[in-house]
Amino acid sequence: MIAQKNRLSKKADFERIFKSSNKDFGQCFTIRFLENGLNYCRFSVVISNRFSKKATERNRYRRQIKAVLLDNLSNFRENIDLIITVLPTIKKLDFAGIKAELEKQLKSKKVIK
Numbered sequence: 686m687i688a689q690k691n692r693l694s695k696k697a698d699f700e701r702i703f704k705s706s707n708k709d710f711g712q713c714f715t716i717r718f719l720e721n722g723l724n725y726c727r728f729s730v731v732i733s734n735r736f737s738k739k740a741t742e743r744n745r746y747r748r749q750i751k752a753v754l755l756d757n758l759s760n761f762r763e764n765i766d767l768i769i770t771v772l773p774t775i776k777k778l779d780f781a782g783i784k785a786e787l788e789k790q791l792k793s794k795k796v797i798k
Contacts, residue, residue, distance in 0.1 A: 691726065757797050
């Protein structure tokens, strides 16, 4: 489970990130990141209803992405807020593929070491 301090939950934080963040569009993810002025990173995973009408399917992908983020929590750059939006093309991948794709995209933007 992700610690409370590492979660993005306030509407003002989401609005700030969506308004003025750096964006990276990948094959399966859209990543928005912005410095937060804190000594730790915070992140959130966004999956829309258009992705799937079934909440169980959306939650399954959300759990898998959060597991990848937890594995790499010590490798994240400090003072960064991160929002990951999931695209429907992720349905073609298994967990190993999701992990590889997400790590590759985060490393390309130097969000993780």
